[in-house]
Amino acid sequence: MVSRLPQLPTLRDIIRLYGLKAKQELSQNFILDLNVTDKLIQRTQRRTGPFYGKTVIEVGPGPGSLTRSIIAAKPKHVILIEKDKRFLPSMEMLKDAALPDTQVHIILGDALKIDEQEVLTSIGIEKKVFERDSEKRVEERKRQKGFVLVKRECRK
DSSP states (O other), rough: OOOSSOOOHHHHHHHHHTOOOOOGGOOOOOOOOOOHHHHHHHHHHHHHOOOOTTTTEOOOOTTTTHHHEEEEEEEEEEEEEEEGGGGHHHHHHHHHHTTTOEHHHHHHHHSSGSSHHHHHHHTTTTOOOOSHHHHHHHHHHHHHTTTEEEEEEOOO
16 A cells, blocks of 8 residues: 655755756666656565565665655655765655654665664664675565665665
């Protein structure tokens, strides 16, 4: 079941308002069609199970198109890891809009340098310590009930 967030500025308005442009060096791409992101999240939930009540980590949320679709699926927690500070205002808007159903946690930093266990512990979620090898971490996350990794940043 996908619900809708309270009225927010459109993604195009947010991009225009804050003068955002995708940075090629960060491999950024903005999906502006929320129908596309809703379908991506629906397909992901078919593979992982519903997000409802789970913790979802999104790496590189940018202006928040995929984030809107994730929040609409009503996970308990959404952890946004973004290294580009330009997106902080749009992430803060989504954080406010998500309450009370979903708690959004914003982390500014490089996802490849962040200790996931420390992040989860800081918001009161107990999980096993993950291997440092990223592919093993992704596979381990897939197997853990209540934990979904939605997307990852690309490394150059």
